[in-house]
Amino acid sequence: MSSSPLPSYLEQSPEVAARFARIQQRPITLTVQNLSKTFTAPNTPPRLTLDNISFHVHHREFLCVLGPSGCGKSTLIRIIAGLEQASSGSVLLYNKPVQSPGPERGMVFQNYSLFPWLTVKENVMFGRTIAGIPDFLAEAEARQWLSLVGLADYENAYPHQLSGGMKQRVAIARALANKPRILLMDEPFAALDAQTRAQMQDYLLELWRKVDLTILFITHDFDEAIYLSDRILVLSANPGRIAEIIQNPVPRPRNRQQFTSPPFLATYNRLQELIHPVSLLQNPSNLSNIPRLTHTTDQVE
Amino acid sequence: MKTRFFRPFRPLDPHWSPLLTIGSFLLPLLLWAAFSYIPWLWHPYVKITDPGSLTFLQKNMLMKKADFNSANQKAIVEGKTPAKGIPANPIFLPAPHEVAIAFYKAFTTPPRRPGEPWLHESLWHSIQIIFWGFFYSSLIGLPLGILCGVYPPIARLTEPVIDFIRYMPAPAFGALAVAILGIYDAPKIAIIFIGTFFQQVLVIANTTRNVEYNLIEAALTLGTSQRQLLSRVVIPAIAPNLYQDMRILLGWAWTYLIVAEYIGASSGITFFINQQAKYRIYDNVYVAIIMIGIIGFVTDRVLDDLGKALFPWHFRDSRSIIGSFYNWLKPNYVPRNFPIRVPSSK
Ligand SMILES: Nc1ncnc2c1ncn2[C@@H]1O[C@H](COP(=O)(O)OP(=O)(O)O)[C@@H](O)[C@H]1O
Numbered sequence: 001m002s003s004s005p006l007p008s009y010l011e012q013s014p015e016v017a018a019r020f021a022r023i024q025q026r027p028i029t030l031t032v033q034n035l036s037k038t039f040t041a042p043n044t045p046p047r048l049t050l051d052n053i054s055f056h057v058h059h060r061e062f063l064c065v066l067g068p069s070g071c072g073k074s075t076l077i078r079i080i081a082g083l084e085q086a087s088s089g090s091v092l093l094y095n096k097p098v099q100s101p102g103p104e105r106g107m108v109f110q111n112y113s114l115f116p117w118l119t120v121k122e123n124v125m126f127g128r129t130i131a132g133i134p135d136f137l138a139e140a141e142a143r144q145w146l147s148l149v150g151l152a153d154y155e156n157a158y159p160h161q162l163s164g165g166m167k168q169r170v171a172i173a174r175a176l177a178n179k180p181r182i183l184l185m186d187e188p189f190a191a192l193d194a195q196t197r198a199q200m201q202d203y204l205l206e207l208w209r210k211v212d213l214t215i216l217f218i219t220h221d222f223d224e225a226i227y228l229s230d231r232i233l234v235l236s237a238n239p240g241r242i243a244e245i246i247q248n249p250v251p252r253p254r255n256r257q258q259f260t261s262p263p264f265l266a267t268y269n270r271l272q273e274l275i276h277p278v279s280l281l282q283n284p285s286n287l288s289n290i291p292r293l294t295h296t297t298d299q300v301e
Numbered sequence: 302m303k304t305r306f307f308r309p310f311r312p313l314d315p316h317w318s319p320l321l322t323i324g325s326f327l328l329p330l331l332l333w334a335a336f337s338y339i340p341w342l343w344h345p346y347v348k349i350t351d352p353g354s355l356t357f358l359q360k361n362m363l364m365k366k367a368d369f370n371s372a373n374q375k376a377i378v379e380g381k382t383p384a385k386g387i388p389a390n391p392i393f394l395p396a397p398h399e400v401a402i403a404f405y406k407a408f409t410t411p412p413r414r415p416g417e418p419w420l421h422e423s424l425w426h427s428i429q430i431i432f433w434g435f436f437y438s439s440l441i442g443l444p445l446g447i448l449c450g451v452y453p454p455i456a457r458l459t460e461p462v463i464d465f466i467r468y469m470p471a472p473a474f475g476a477l478a479v480a481i482l483g484i485y486d487a488p489k490i491a492i493i494f495i496g497t498f499f500q501q502v503l504v505i506a507n508t509t510r511n512v513e514y515n516l517i518e519a520a521l522t523l524g525t526s527q528r529q530l531l532s533r534v535v536i537p538a539i540a541p542n543l544y545q546d547m548r549i550l551l552g553w554a555w556t557y558l559i560v561a562e563y564i565g566a567s568s569g570i571t572f573f574i575n576q577q578a579k580y581r582i583y584d585n586v587y588v589a590i591i592m593i594g595i596i597g598f599v600t601d602r603v604l605d606d607l608g609k610a611l612f613p614w615h616f617r618d619s620r621s622i623i624g625s626f627y628n629w630l631k632p633n634y635v636p637r638n639f640p641i642r643v644p645s646s647k
């Protein structure tokens with residue numbers, strides 16, 4: 001999609017355009033080709049969930065996949081992770097097809113999925129010891145990753161003793177410890193409260209800036225997608241199709257003042273058009289069937 | 302703020318907990334004491350203290366209340382001195398203090414006949430039967446159950462027939478066990494095995510199947526191979542639940558003890574109880590029964606506490622006496638499996 005002309009509603013500043021030109025010079029990390037997925041379950045007709053998805057991610061790119069709930073975002077990322085089989089099409093990592101899960105594709109789940117029987121440090125060591133790295137080396141590495149995510153003091157705590165944001169930082173450290181070629185994140189901050197989520201977004205951007213990371217990030221939150229991404233892949237629902245791949249015109253480095261900047265708002269409006277959120281208020285007939293149950297003098301507005 | 306005592310599903314105020322635990326034992330004890338010591342509660346017999354002129358009576362003899370009254374009535378009519386007696390309970394309900402005394406005596410009095418086992422020898426024999434039955438069952442049942450849980454083909458191949466055999470009561474195999482294994486300990490261990498094993502495979506398989514699949518997926522994305530999955534993820538993930546299962550299964554094994562010990566040459570605590578009943582020393586029968594209860598209860602409490610020490614991530618903030626003791630022994634070493642202090646953030 002990077003070769004298609006810029007849509008007129010996205011006015012890129014020269015700096016942003018130059019950045020995208022640079023990104024496109026980089027090698028392609030992940031290629032998804034004509035990917036389709038049909039779920040067949042007993043007693044239900046087969047369901048086409050993903051329809052002919054094709055895109056690629058460049059090295060060090062931050063790609064967000066945005067779509068309404070149930071459009072197949074998780075299915076897509078799980079196929080890329082190798083946790084689910086595609087019905088047709090292929091996923092290539094540096095031109096090698098992937099079939100099963102592997103440590104070169106790190107995954108961060110919405111529900112953290114930390115191993116509750118291991119301490120924070122042992123969780124981060126897990127992938128390394130599985131790979132046969134001696135314990136003392138894995139431990140030294142784990143300590144480095146933990147200090148990178150600001151949890152050096154908690155290395156001996158168990159996951160259940162941490163807050164949601166801290167758990168997710170451990171999960172990120174655990175995935176990074178394998179030095180993955182690409183980091184797959186499935187709505188990682190969706191379960192966090194608003195303040196923690198904002199912190200984690202800033203924190204992830206900082207990490208991405210300083211560590212050699214290529215990120216495929218799934219979200220249903222428009223602000224999050226615009227704030228974090230280089231490009232936004234918009235999925236439409238039923239079946240999941242690529243509605244558009246937007247080159248994010250908001251310049252980097254990002255900050256929260258940009259939320260009200262013209263490029264941010266233009267992108268936001270475009271996303272809204274693409275995804276058509278069902279708003280009750282836009283269609284008064286959705287509300288009119290609630291009869292008044294209070295006295296007519298009871299005016300709350 | 303005053304909290305209500307009866308709040309559905311809400312945890313109990315902690316200072317009530319020990320009181321209620323004591324009460325739970327005290328209540329039946331009080332009931333027992335009431336029936337033993339309050340003369341007008343139940344007491345269907347009369348214990349003769351003075352036979353009077355009734356020659357067919359003897360001192361300390363027990364007699365039904367109605368018979369006693371009619372005999373006295375008759376004596377009065379005939380102008381003889383009536384017998385005297387106090388209300389009494391049947392011989393199979395001794396009073397608490399009698400059992401308490403028997404408790405002490407049962408461990409200090411030698412058996413009535415030479416060659417018969419002491420109470421503690423009987424108990425020890427029973428414990429060994431349970432141990433070996435449960436051990437052999439777990440030796441096969443634990444790995445088989447886990448494999449059934451992890452691999453559906455193995456489950457399909459084994460579980461239906463196990464489900465079928467499970468409905469055959471273990472004691473039904475008694476005669477066969479004796480024919481094959483002789484009359485001593487082997488058939489008894491076999492009965493405990495049969496009573497435990499089939500349930501065990503199904504329970505363990507079910508626990509294994511309920512492993513949080515998220516964790517399996519997380520492990521796969523971290524590069525775990527199929528072979529590593531079992532030892533590095535599945536078993537640690539289900540270990541606390543397996544431990545709980547084993548605790549409950551051990552309790553079940555105990556319930557097969559008495560039947561098992563009836564098979565072949567009666568032995569262990571069952572033999573002791575039967576002998577004492579034969580001698581009509583019912584105090585000792587109660588002692589033996591209560592001892593079984595105490596051993597089971599104490600074992601269970603210790604295993605419960607040990608579980609909290611072994612799996613602190615599962616039992617979260619519950620305190621473990623064994624765990625605290627272990628930490629106290631080695632204050633400078635924080636072992637990975639025991640409760641740790643969380644450092645405060647900077
Ligand atoms: N294992 C499955 N079997 C059948 N249908 C599934 C399965 N997993 C997901 N689906 C269906 O695919 C659709 C997309 O799901 P998902 O990828 O989880 O959506 P999203 O993550 O975008 O909310 C949903 O309608 C869901 O019902």
Ligand SMILES: [Mg+2]
Nearest residue numbers: 073074075187
């Ligand atoms: Mg999802």
